[in-house]
Amino acid sequence: MIEILSAERCISCNQCVRICPTNVFQEVENDIPIIARQSDCQTCFMCELYCPVDALYVTPNADGIEKVEESAVIEDRLLGSYRESVGWGKGRKSTASDDESFLVFRIARATN
Amino acid sequence: MSKEAKEALKLQADVLVIGGGPAGAWAAIAAAGQGASVILVDKGYCGTSGATAPSGTAIWYVKPEEQARENAMMSRMDMGGNLAERPWMQRVLDRTYHNMHQIRDWGYPFPIDETGGPNYISVQGPEYMRLMRKRVQKAGVRILDHSPALELLSDSHGVAGASGINEQTRQPWRIEAAAVVIATGGCAFLSKALGTNVLTGDGYLMAGEAGAEFSGMEFSTAYAIVPYFSPVTKTALYQFATFYYEDGRVIEGAGSRRGRSIIAKTLLKEPVYARLDKADESIRQSMRKAQPNFFLSFDRLKIDPFTDKFPVTLRFEGTVRGTGGINIVDETCATKVPGLYAAGDAATRELICGGFTGGGSHNAAWAMSSGYWSGEGAAQFALKQGTNRFNRNARGLSEFSGVSTQADSSKSKISTDEVIRLVQDEVFPYDRNWFRSEQGLTASLGRLNQLWLEIKQGVRADEGSRVGAREVAAMTATARWMYESGLARRETRGMHVRTDYPERDAAQHYRLISGGLDQVWVKPHTAPNNGNAEEAVQA
Incomplete structure (x- = not known):
């Protein structure tokens, strides 16, 4: 579930408000957006990919709220880790071109 | 949430596409390619929704080589209970082949394999859908995000558009359209x-x-x-x-494929x-x-x-990874209702995988193929309707079910959360849904039918x-079509398992068509099955 919207990093572009498929965020006039409906979060991680400044953190726990500290997440280099792994963002190259599913499927067939 | 009534946004288009996943995106692009004006509405955001x-998803992509195609078609035939149809599989393989090369030309960065060329058997979802949104926009399609459709509109000639609401601005919308493509996906009952x-x-x-029928809801x-x-x-x-x-x-014996039921049976105990x-x-x-x-x-x-060992469970995917859905009656993915088309997981996928799908592969191929055909078909239908095609005085169809498009404010009504919990209690448990029996299905249907009547009295929003x-009513209706169909199929075939009829019965080698709102009905499909003639002969 979405747990962190970093006030320090957020630039109020409201991209998360626009792209969240379950409308979890809400725009606030003259301020940064808020996580308005946390329980509607479906833990799809899409907001992390579309946030240009890595201000969002979604825990992999889909069913429950889990308090996480921003400082700990930053220390573990997790803020923005998903965006980095798919190669989205300035100066990066999409890792879709490194997709080795074809190798995985081939070996899975041989294994089973 | 503001309660003041805003004036509705009123728009017109030749084709309205409801849903902005892969099927809807392909439908919108194909419809625009025919010269139709197109609007796409998504309840979330076209590009991240669905x-x-x-x-990441595998794609049922097979090069046009005879033996490879034959192997691909036959590999899942038996697992699907011999209900897939070869002509449909062939056209989906052809269409998928073309569409995958199309997205390469649009710039999708396919990996290069040892042959030195692009490998097309998978796509990364975020990349694929970001690209599809760009192409939808480039095709001149107007996208309304955060805009769920709440009901279809129709007149005596057929479907004539839809109306809904923008969830962020609370502004209602009404779109008059000569044809509508339903690409809203399946139903996973909010399982996350x-x-x-x-x-x-x-x-x-x-x-x-609107009077459309379903197929394969079991x-x-x-x-x-x-x-x-x-x-x-x-x-x-x-x-x-x-x-x-x-x-x-x-x-x-536990495994991800055939051994999944052993995992389910174990999870019931420990x-x-x-x-x-x-x-x-x-x-x-x-x-x-x-x-x-x-x-x-x-x-x-x-x-x-x-x-490390980690605990696992089984999360319900309902008809999203099931194969049933809205029945389509021809190669344009038309439904039996004039002007209404269905694509992707919203439509039945039995035509290419029968009663079983192992994963995203077939569904992804079906989404891009049926999306393409439905958009093309809807555009051609719309463009034939002449200049009066928008001014039809169409009315909303929610009155046919009696499920209001508005939440009820009365505290005495059942709440959305209550309905969600009651429906999930019927469809999530393995011992009700996965391992089905006449006794279990009948008991569930009794409760679901009662719930349906209660929903018609009004639902309070939590x-x-x-x-x-409307969403909780849709979940309830889906569960009823699923379980009436499951009750009617007195055998085990494809993914449908009946503990009281554990064998496949050649006499039931047909698809099951269903429909109805207050009275749900199920009947065998009468057209001949093109999948596996042998079993039909045995029957």
């Missing part, structure tokens, strides 16, 4: 299987109100293996897993653990590159899935939840 966007919480069967309810027992905490449904990777009891003993210990060092990096978000979950919890009255 089951495809957040995940990755990306599926927007998939509540809304399109089924709207199509049902093939709706798909459950995906997930780490117990996680939404990430990547069952394919568990081909590398061994499954364990809590005390460390191996669960014999926890099940998995470890991806059949993946050797050389393949681990490839797995990471194939499924970044699968590993994201483990990395964040500091679990190494290759060396504070702070975005799930609306």
Whole structure:
């Protein structure tokens, strides 16, 4: 579930408000957006990919709220880790071109 | 949430596409390619909504070589209960081949394999759907995000558009259109299987109100293996897993494919653990590159899935990874209602996979193929209607079910959360849905039919939840079509398992058509099946 919207990093572009498929965020006039409906979060991680400044953190726990500290997440280099792994963002190259599913499927067939 | 009534946004288009996943995006692009004006509405955001966007998915892509195509068609024929139809499989393989090359030309960065050329058998969802949104916009299609459709409009000539609301501005919208494509996905009953919480069967309810029929709703027992905490449904990777009891003993016969029912039966009694210990060092990096978000979950919890055992469960995927859906009556993916088309998971996928689908592969191929055909067909239908095609004085169809498009404010009415819980209690448990029996299905239907009557009296919206009255009604209706169809199929075929009829019965080698709102009905499909003539002869 979405747990962190970093006030320090957020630039109020409201991209998360626009792209969240379950409308979890809400725009606030003259301020940064808020996580308005946390329980509607479906833990799809899409907001992390579309946030240009890595201000969002979604825990992999889909069913429950889990308090996480921003400082700990930053220390573990997790803020923005998903965006980095798919190669989205300035100066990066999409890792879709490194997709080795074809190798995985081939070996899975041989294994089973 | 403001209660003041805003004036509706009124728009007209030749074709309205409802749903902005892959099927809807392909439909919109194909319709615009025919010269039609097109509007696409999505209840979330076209580009992130639905089951495809957040995940990596395999694609049923097979080169046009006779033996390879033949093997691809026959490989799942028996698993699907011999209900797939060869002409449909052939045209989907052809269309998928073309569409995949199209997205390469649009700039999708396919990986290069050892042949030195692009490999087309998978796509990364975020990349694919970001590209599709760009192409939809480039085609001149107007996109309305955060704009769920609440009901279809129609007149005596057929479907004439839809109306809904923008969830962010609370402004209602009404779009008059000469043809409508339903690409709203399946129904996963808010199970939080990755990306599926927007998939509540809304399109089924709207199509049902318009008089459309369904096919294969009994093939709706798909459950995906997930780490117990996680939404990430990547069952394919568990081909590398061994499954364990809590005390460390191996669960014999448990597996991601045919052995999944053993996992379910074990989970009914005790926890099940998995470890991806059949993946050797050389393949681990490839797995990471194939499924970044699968590993994201483990990395964040500091679990190494290759060396640590982790608890797993089965998350319900309903008709999203089932194969049933709105019945289509011709090659343009038309429904029996004039002007109404269906594509992707909203439509039946039995035509290419019968009663079983192992994963995203066939569904993804079906989404891009049926999306393309439905958009093309809807545009051609619309453009034939002449200049008066928009001014039809059409009316809303929700009156046919009696399920209001508005929440009820009365405290005495059942609430959205209550309906969700009651429906989930009927469809989630393995011993009700996966392992079905006449006794169990009949008891569930009794409760679901009662719930349906209560919903018609009005549904109160729970504070702070975005799930609306129409969505919980759609879930209830979907469960009723599923279970009436499951009751009518007195045999075990495809993914549909009857504990009281554990064998396949050649005399029931047909698809089941269903429909109805207050009175749900089910009947065998009368057209001959093109899939496997042998079983038909035995019958």
